[in-house]
Amino acid sequence: MPEYERPARAVDDVNAVTRAVLTASRLLVAVSARSLAAVEEGVTLPQFRMLVVLSTRGATKLVALAELLQVAPSTAMRMIDRLIAAGLADRQTNPDNRRETLLQLTELGRRTVADVTGRRHAEIAAIVERLAPGQRSALIEALTAFSEAGGEPPAPAMDDAQPYPLGWSLDGPALRDA
Numbered sequence: 001m002p003e004y005e006r007p008a009r010a011v012d013d014v015n016a017v018t019r020a021v022l023t024a025s026r027l028l029v030a031v032s033a034r035s036l037a038a039v040e041e042g043v044t045l046p047q048f049r050m051l052v053v054l055s056t057r058g059a060t061k062l063v064a065l066a067e068l069l070q071v072a073p074s075t076a077m078r079m080i081d082r083l084i085a086a087g088l089a090d091r092q093t094n095p096d097n098r099r100e101t102l103l104q105l106t107e108l109g110r111r112t113v114a115d116v117t118g119r120r121h122a123e124i125a126a127i128v129e130r131l132a133p134g135q136r137s138a139l140i141e142a143l144t145a146f147s148e149a150g151g152e153p154p155a156p157a158m159d160d161a162q163p164y165p166l167g168w169s170l171d172g173p174a175l176r177d178a
Contacts, residue, residue, distance in 0.1 A: 021146070027127075035119035043088070046071075048116065050079050051088060055113045059092065059102035082102065088112055132158055 029117075036048055043051065046069075053068050054060060066076035080103055083089040088109035094100035105113070129135060149155065 028124075031120055031123045034068070035116045035123065037121055039116055042111065043083075043084075043086070043116075045084055047079055048113075049082065050076070051109055051113050052090060054103060054105045055110060059094075059104040061094075061100060062103060065103060 012160060030047070036043060044133070049069060052067065053065060057064075060078055063073055064082070066073040069076060071079075080089055080091075084091065087106055089103055090106055091101050091103055094102050103132065129137075131139065142153070
């Protein structure tokens with residue numbers, strides 16, 4: 001139903017929720033920026049997204065990496081070149097097809113993803129700890145419903161064997177739009 005056909009109260013509720021989500025997203029972006037700023041390598045958010053994809057996918061071809069990030073292969077190449085220069089990623093010949101090159105994280109790249117993810121988790125946990133137990137429960141319910149409405153699968157627990165750093169899935173909107 002178009003907004004002009006909705007009852008005034010429903011429009012007000014949608015606008016109020018939208019404002020609240022936008023405010024919360026500013027907080028989450030600030031947390032992300034602070035966690036990333038702590039990394040000595042000076043990694044940008046798009047570069048970090050690439051590191052996250054490589055950490056979850058392992059060795060990946062450039063074209064596949066570009067598709068996952070929804071960027072042109074030339075953009076992905078420039079990004080990976082910078083990450084290689086910083087010692088966060090490297091290129092290896094595909095042992096199954098010597099004509100292909102695979103991109104992967106270095107040990108420093110893996111540590112960087114783990115460090116940034118850990119810092120982000122700790123800062124968000126500190127914010128959540130300031131909420132009353134009832135507010136935490138309400139937040140879980142509201143954010144779960146919001147994520148489901150947006151088609152985003154739940155983020156795995158921190159102690160899962162292979163969590164997606166920052167909660168990004170490989171095919172959900174969070175990776176494409178983050």
